[in-house]
Amino acid sequence: MADTPGDGPPRAALIAAVVLAVGAAVGFLVFAAVTQHQRGPAPVALSAVPAPRADGPECARLIGTLPEKVGDYRRAPLVEPAPAGAVAWQRDDGGEPLVLRCGVERPADFVVGAPLTVVDAVSWFRVQDPSDADRATWFAVDRPVYVALTLPRDSGPDAIQTVSTAVTATLPAQPADPGPAA
Structure with a gap:
């Protein structure tokens, strides 16, 4: 059936309008994804902790x-005022960041006989916050300064391996100094 005057716009014009609308929507989504990726992770806010x-x-x-x-985490900027000795990495889709803090105090639970995990020649002591089962903090305890690495549950082994490599390369090993026996 042929278009007749008065039946609305011609079919070709409608098809062209739909194609343009879909193309614009796809273009906007691609632009948003690309610019989000270029901007990188959102700034991470960190609270201050004792890090003498x-x-x-x-x-x-x-x-x-x-x-x-x-x-799959990228280094993220920190919200100012950022604590000294702190670094964060975050996935592009957000979620809990990986947080490293250098120069922190010896963990109170690190005592003689405490279990350690060795990763790439670094001795790590794990502290699990009972109120937050989704994150654990690992402390490098055999270096001239304590290094704390807080990891979300689903972060995988890359983080502690990568940080262990950096710790080994920059901080000399020394005997761990636990507190008194529990």
């Missing part, structure tokens, strides 16, 4: 060698 040696040369060396990517 965070401003020291050991932490400066370590932080200077940390990579931009850890697995």
